Structure formats: structure tokens, C-alpha cells
Amino acid sequence: MNTIQPPFMRQTVMDLEESRIREVANAGMGRPDVLAFWFGESDEVTPAVVRQAAIDSLQKGETFYAHNLGLPELRQAVSDYMSALHGPIGVDRLAITSGGVNALMLAAQALVDAGDEAVAVTPVWPNLTAQALVMGAHLKRVSLRPVDGQWQLDMAALKAAITPATRLLIVNSPNNPTGWTLSRAEQAEILAHCRQTGTWVLADEVYERLYYETDTFNGCAPSFLDVAEPDDRLVVVHSFSKSFLMTGWRLGWLVMPAAMTPHIRLLKYPIRERNFAPHGFDFFDFPFAF
Numbered sequence: 077m078n079t080i081q082p083p084f085m086r087q088t089v090m091d092l093e094e095s096r097i098r099e100v101a102n103a104g105m106g107r108p109d110v111l112a113f114w115f116g117e118s119d120e121v122t123p124a125v126v127r128q129a130a131i132d133s134l135q136k137g138e139t140f141y142a143h144n145l146g147l148p149e150l151r152q153a154v155s156d157y158m159s160a161l162h163g164p165i166g167v168d169r170l171a172i173t174s175g176g177v178n179a180l181m182l183a184a185q186a187l188v189d190a191g192d193e194a195v196a197v198t199p200v201w202p203n204l205t206a207q208a209l210v211m212g213a214h215l216k217r218v219s220l221r222p223v224d225g226q227w228q229l230d231m232a233a234l235k236a237a238i239t240p241a242t243r244l245l246i247v248n249s250p251n252n253p254t255g256w257t258l259s260r261a262e263q264a265e266i267l268a269h270c271r272q273t274g275t276w277v278l279a280d281e282v283y284e285r286l287y288y289e290t291d292t293f294n295g296c297a298p299s300f301l302d303v304a305e306p307d308d309r310l311v312v313v314h315s316f317s318k319s320f321l322m323t324g325w326r327l328g329w330l331v332m333p334a335a336m337t338p339h340i341r342l343l344k345y346p347i348r349e350r351n352f353a354p355h356g357f358d359f360f361d362f363p364f365a366f
């Protein structure tokens with residue numbers, strides 16, 4: 077007889093709340109008369125070239141465990157892509173992950189101990205803060221404020237919140253749900269402050285290509301990578317979900333200082349990323365349409 081009674085898990089896990097986004101999605105999914113605005117995803121399927129590459133890969137029997145950090149060819153392709161956008165990002169700074177969420181969890185596991193303090197710029201997509209909370213972080217929130225119809229960051233308030241006691245800053249720009257985007261000058265100012273306090277920056281930049289200012293390279297939003305040194309305490313989370321229209325595939329990546337990569341290799345498990353990247357198409361040749 078099973079005598080285990082609840083609560084039988086860590087209290088932090090028992091306290092997790094159902095996301096309202098999921099609630100709305102569950103109520104609307106499968107209803108043809110409802111427009112699906114609940115998740116950040118396209119209403120178009122993944123481009124045919126990617127689907128075909130995956131079919132070819134499966135037909136070839138590429139179904140085995142792969143390297144912990146990801147297929148070398150895919151890491152190289154991501155390195156080339158990131159380097160074209162942000163300047164040199166070597167493969168030694170990259171890990172392929174099972175989507176952005178897994179990348180966030182790996183970062184939280186690697187950086188946050190129970191009792192550590194984390195600061196988050198909010199409002200933000202709830203999973204971003206949930207990862208640190210699951211690891212036992214104390215979370216301080218610094219809220220964006222609407223000013224003349226625009227969301228704005230109170231830089232002084234953010235800097236006051238990040239002290240030498242702060243282990244991690246969590247920031248998502250371009251932001252889900254507000255669309256607020258950090259300028260490069262703001263990123264440089266935040267990074268300079270975090271260097272002084274010894275705080276890690278966890279930047280979720282999965283929406284960087286869904287940015288509609290015209291004066292930017294390839295429509296890419298400003299990134300912490302543009303203002304950081306390779307060995308800064310900066311971890312950037314990325315995903316194929318949004319700009320490559322691949323939400324269901326669960327494929328993303330982490331950019332980190334090279335010294336961190338061997339440790340992430342031990343923390344993470346091998347995944348067989350669908351072997352599409354080496355099949356010779358250009359990462360920039362995509363319909364970045366939402």
C-alpha cells in the first residue's frame with residue numbers, strides 16, 4: 077500500500093502556480109473560432125526545408141545519443157550565425173539545448189544556490205523567474221513603468237536593487253509580454269554595474285530577430301553580446317522556436333563564457349538535435365514572420 081502522503085515534494089515545487097497563459101491556451105486550443113494569441117508562436121508551420129532535413133536525418137537512422145553540448149556541426153552553424161550577428165562567438169562558448177526553457181533551467185542550475193538573491197526586470201514571462209525560484213533563490217523584482225505609452229526601465233532603481241549580494245540579474249529583452257527592448261547604451265550601463273557587484277547577467281534574447289527597427293543589422297535587437305567581453309559573467313539564452321518557427325521542436329542554445337562550457341557539459345544530457353543545420357541552408361534565409 078502506498079503510504080506516502082502529500083506534501084511529498086520540495087515546497088518550492090509544491091508552490092508553483094499554473095501559468096494563466098496555459099489556462100487560456102487549454103481553454104482555446106482546438107477551437108476553430110478562436111485566434112491563438114496565447115503563446116509566442118507563429119501560425120505558420122516550420123519551413124519545409126527544415127522539416128525535410130529532419131525527415132532525411134531520420135531516414136538515415138540518425139537516432140542515437142549525440143554529444144552533450146550538441147552536434148559539432150550544429151554548434152559550428154550556430155557559432156557562424158551568432159558571429160555574423162554579434163561578432164566572434166566561438167563554439168567553445170555554445171551549448172545546444174532542448175529549447176529556450178531548458179537553456180534557462182541549465183543556467184539557473186549552474187548559477188543559483190538555495191538562498192541566493194536574484195533580481196528580475198518585470199513584467200516578464202513567468203518561466204524566467206520560476207527557474208531561479210525552483211533553485212531556491214530569493215527574488216527581487218524591478219518593475220518597468222509605462223511612461224507616455226512606452227514601457228521604461230528605471231535604471232537608478234535597477235542599479236540600487238543590484239548589490240554585491242545579488243548573484244543573478246534576469247532580464248528578457250525584447251520582452252515577453254511588453255515588447256520593451258533595452259538599448260545598447262542601457263545594456264552597457266547594466267553590464268558595467270554588474271561587473272562591479274560581481275553579478276551574473278542571465279539575458280533571454282530569444283526574440284532578438286523579431287525586432288522591427290529599420291536601422292539594425294538584419295533586424296536584430298541590441299544584445300548584451302554586443303557590449304560584453306567573452307569572459308564577462310553573461311549567459312545568453314536563445315531558441316529556434318521563435319524566429320525559425322520551430323516551437324514544437326524544442327531546440328535552443330546557450331552562449332556563455334568559455335570557462336563555463338565544460339561544466340554545463342557535465343550538467344546537461346545529450347540530445348539528438350534534429351540534424352538539419354549541416355544540410356547546407358543559410359540561417360539568414362528564413363521568413364522571420366510571426
Ligand SMILES: Cc1ncc(COP(=O)(O)O)c(C=O)c1O
Pocket residue numbers: 115116174175176177178201248251252280282314315316317323326327328
Ligand atoms: C521570453 C521567452 N523565453 C523563452 C521562451 C521559450 O522558448 P522555447 O520554446 O525555446 O523553450 C519563451 C516562450 O514563449 C519566451 O517567451
